[in-house]
Amino acid sequence: MSNEDVSNGNANDADMSDADTNTTNTTDPTGRVPGRPLLAGRGLVKTYGRSEALRGASVELHRGEILALTGASGSGKSTLLHCLAGMVRPDAGAVTYDGERLDALPEKRLSELRRTDFGVVFQFGQLIPELTALDNVALPLMLAGTGRAEARERAGQWLERFGVRGQQELRPGEMSGGQAQRAALARALVTGPKAVFADEPTGALDSLASEQVMTALAHTARESDTAVLLVTHDAQVAAYADREVRLRDGIVAAQEVTA
Numbered sequence: 001m002s003n004e005d006v007s008n009g010n011a012n013d014a015d016m017s018d019a020d021t022n023t024t025n026t027t028d029p030t031g032r033v034p035g036r037p038l039l040a041g042r043g044l045v046k047t048y049g050r051s052e053a054l055r056g057a058s059v060e061l062h063r064g065e066i067l068a069l070t071g072a073s074g075s076g077k078s079t080l081l082h083c084l085a086g087m088v089r090p091d092a093g094a095v096t097y098d099g100e101r102l103d104a105l106p107e108k109r110l111s112e113l114r115r116t117d118f119g120v121v122f123q124f125g126q127l128i129p130e131l132t133a134l135d136n137v138a139l140p141l142m143l144a145g146t147g148r149a150e151a152r153e154r155a156g157q158w159l160e161r162f163g164v165r166g167q168q169e170l171r172p173g174e175m176s177g178g179q180a181q182r183a184a185l186a187r188a189l190v191t192g193p194k195a196v197f198a199d200e201p202t203g204a205l206d207s208l209a210s211e212q213v214m215t216a217l218a219h220t221a222r223e224s225d226t227a228v229l230l231v232t233h234d235a236q237v238a239a240y241a242d243r244e245v246r247l248r249d250g251i252v253a254a255q256e257v258t259a
């Protein structure tokens with residue numbers, strides 16, 4: 001089931017109120033969920049030099065929802081994820097997080113929000129190579145003020161939960177790609193974020209490791225009502241999402257229910 005051009009806003013529609021998004025109690029054919037989204041981008045435009053990465057894309061992410069962003073290489077998926085995660089400021093349009101205009105926040109408040117409310121997982125290299133898996137996962141807790149012993153204990157529980165047992169004292173270079181990626185997920189989730197941004201989290205993994213990572217991510221998201229924005233090229237990975245939004249040339253070309 002697919003709906004063409006259902007969600008491209010225009011930058012003038014960027015301001016969003018509850019009334020905009022709360023007009024129905026039924027899920028529409030695109031799978032869009034009623035009620036105020038946790039995170040929304042409206043009419044997002046981002047240009048790099050002569051390259052128009054986003055040309056007015058709009059997308060909504062709800063609590064507990066796993067949303068796959070798909071599309072050809074260069075269609076703007078990562079740029080959209082970066083705008084929604086507050087890592088890149090759009091040239092036009094609005095990003096609203098929990099009722100607050102994210103794109104207009106001062107850098108200090110934005111960094112704080114990213115630390116407290118968001119988790120990120122990328123394709124490669126986000127673990128600190130000098131630290132063990134345990135210390136990598138404990139780090140965000142320590143940065144948030146948790147003491148080292150408690151942070152390490154909680155990190156150990158998260159690693160266990162993600163099936164990283166017996167390798168907690170290994171450094172990332174000593175682990176398999178799948179184990180390292182599950183440790184990276186544990187690190188993204190250990191602080192209890194409301195939203196997780198995963199850009200090709202399984203891009204460097206074989207299909208078994210990819211399945212293990214996605215199962216762990218989907219399970220935790222459901223259990224803790226965490227919203228997940230997932231950029232992927234892989235249809236098998238996108239199948240873990242509740243909904244798929246397909247980008248083409250910087251705008252939303254289609255969205256459909258996948259679950």
Ligand SMILES: Nc1ncnc2c1ncn2[C@@H]1O[C@H](COP(=O)(O)OP(=O)(O)OP(=O)(O)O)[C@@H](O)[C@H]1O
Pocket residue numbers: 048049051052053071072073074075076077078079080
């Ligand atoms: N930091 C940047 N500097 C210059 N151009 C950029 C930058 N980031 C993205 N672009 C350009 O914007 C367009 C969209 O890129 P983006 O990475 O968002 O697409 P994508 O769909 O994630 O691609 P891929 O699947 O290949 O990762 C591309 O033409 C890209 O070259």
